Amino acid sequence: MNEKLKEELLHLIREDEATREVLASTGELFHGYHPAMEKVHLRNADKLKKLIEDNKGFPTIDQVGEDACVAALRIVLHAISLPDFMRAQEQVLVDLAKQNKVPKSYVAILVDRIRFYEGRKQIYATNADWDENGILRITEVEDPEQLNQRRHQMGLTPLESLVVTPQDGEYHPPDPAKRHQEFLEWTRKTGWRSLT
Template identity: 40%
Template sequence: MNETLRDELLEMARLDGKVRAELAASGELFDAGYEPRMARVHERNARRLLRIIESAGWPGTDLVGPDGAEAAWMILQHAIAEPGLLRRALPLLQAAAREGRASPRHAAMLEDRIRFFEGRPQRYGTQFDWDAEGKLSPGEVEDPQRLDERRLSVGLPPLAEQMEEARMRATSEGDRPPADHPAYARAREEWAAAVGWWTD
């Protein structure tokens, strides 16, 4: 195991969490748009993770231990302004999950993350956003009748359980639905197009 790399990933994740907590406490995290300080942390971490992937492949549990692998996945999930990195990492993470070096849950959530930002239906319903009724919702999912079955196959709880948890967390952190949902949705789509999630 590479202890130095593990420690680096844990520190990157720690900084991400620290900045997020500070911004959530001040209310700045939930202001309109992608908060600049948070965006800078995510961008810096994403650049470093890309270099790690290029030199060592996906940093799975065999290389950085379970906590290091969890940190790498969290850093990747937060690199939302780097669609190329998320798309490049997905098959690596899926392979690592098949080989027992990463969590199948992590691979499923990354796949959903990519689908969500590309405007496609999710497979596992793990990515939530404010809907037009002012509720946190996963939006459209593929084959909804078998959704919880797919979730169970990768170690995810039933959707209703995750949705309740997400809504409780949003309330506790002070996150609120946008006052003007159509404007919020337009801004999200414009951002997604500008960073390269949408190509047409």
């Protein structure tokens, strides 16, 4: 067990959680991608890149334990301003998941998140977005008939309803159409989607 690497990964994710908690408490977290949150995500991704390089590979459960491995996976999932970094980790992590060296459920989320930001259909239905009525729904999924089978293979529970939440809860965009347009602009600016 690499205790030094384990502690470093856990420290990085604690910083992420602390920043998120502060922004959530003020309501700032729910109005676009907050610069303070993005700064933490970018810094953590840079540090993780270096740790992967020094470790000669992604930190696996057998190297750092499940909690720290999950912390590393969450850092990848949060690096949404770095599409090339997330894409580079995808195949590595899919291969490691097949060997049970990283938790499969987080890899399913990564595969879907990349597809979601690229504007493609999901495989495992792990990402949701606000529709035109302000309801949070799972976005389009490939081959919905086999969805629960794929989810089961990745350690995810069956998804019986594609509606995630009714129109209540802690946040709903006041103008869903405007929010969607801002999201599309962000995907083009960061390189998830082409400018055409």
